[in-house]
């Protein structure tokens with residue numbers, strides 16, 4: 001900046017000449033107009049309004065002018081700077097509006113895009129059924145029991161009064177588990193039934209005992225429409241003073257009524273199981289033909305093979321030998337037990353004709369059952 005000088009003639013100061021000021025103003029206005037982005041505008045702003053811009057430098061010269069020249073020079077610079085600031089503000093507004101419009105387009109969210117394209121899974125209907133069965137028994141005061149799928153041969157057979165010569169022990173039905181040293185005699189089998197859970201429950205807890213257990217069992221069957229080597233059973237055991245076959249009947253009737261409804265009839269057939277005496281098998285009226293196919297060759301029923309009934313499972317009054325093997329006094333206590341096939345119940349409940357559908361894990365089979373909890 002020049003020092004104050006009384007004889008200073010403003011016309012002589014190059015930076016304050018009106019044509020210079022106008023040129024600086026016009027250059028600034030043109031630079032703002034030429035800026036095509038906010039960044040470019042910022043650079044132009046620094047160049048044309050910053051400390052080292054022509055107008056700022058000229059402004060500083062005013063202080064060195066003689067008093068009579070200051071007003072005119074101030075007005076000249078002030079007007080030029082006003083015009084520059086207006087042009088800057090105008091361009092700033094325009095470029096901000098352009099940016100906002102562009103951001104709206106670039107960052108637009110298409111709210112019509114589908115949001116649920118990740119395929120959803122489904123609960124297997126056997127899982128849902130198992131929970132419904134457990135809920136039904138929990139509501140009656142039963143506890144939920146469980147046992148391993150690789151089971152001691154003694155619990156799977158001997159304790160249940162299935163002697164060493166019983167046909168169910170033969171290689172045809174049972175998957176025997178080899179010992180670690182390769183010898184076939186490990187004393188372990190893949191459980192062929194959930195009945196060993198009865199023994200485990202009685203060994204664990206003295207009566208009164210009310211327990212139910214749902215789980216997988218294994219048999220050396222080929223997989224076809226009506227057989228599978230892995231299937232599920234629900235096992236129930238009740239041991240208390242004065243338990244009778246009547247209690248068993250009422251319990252099964254209630255379970256079937258809760259799961260399937262009251263429309264189909266139940267049939268009780270005398271049967272034999274080594275662990276119950278007396279024993280029975282329970283059949284449910286065929287949900288397809290309701291017995292109409294029996295003795296009627298013109299209207300055969302594939303579901304029940306025209307027998308009119310579908311077998312649900314076995315049951316009976318616990319054999320005293322089983323109570324003794326489990327440490328329960330048969331003089332004081334009696335009990336009932338039952339074992340029903342879950343796949344059979346599901347077939348009845350939902351008209352599933354082919355068992356293979358239940359094991360293949362295809363979500364197209366499970367999805368229609370919904371996510372019932």
Ligand code: DAH
Pocket residue numbers: 192193194195235236273275276313314315316317336337338339340
């Ligand atoms: N465990 C038998 C089976 O797999 C079914 C069964 C029958 C279970 C009678 C029982 C029962 O508890 O009392 O064929």
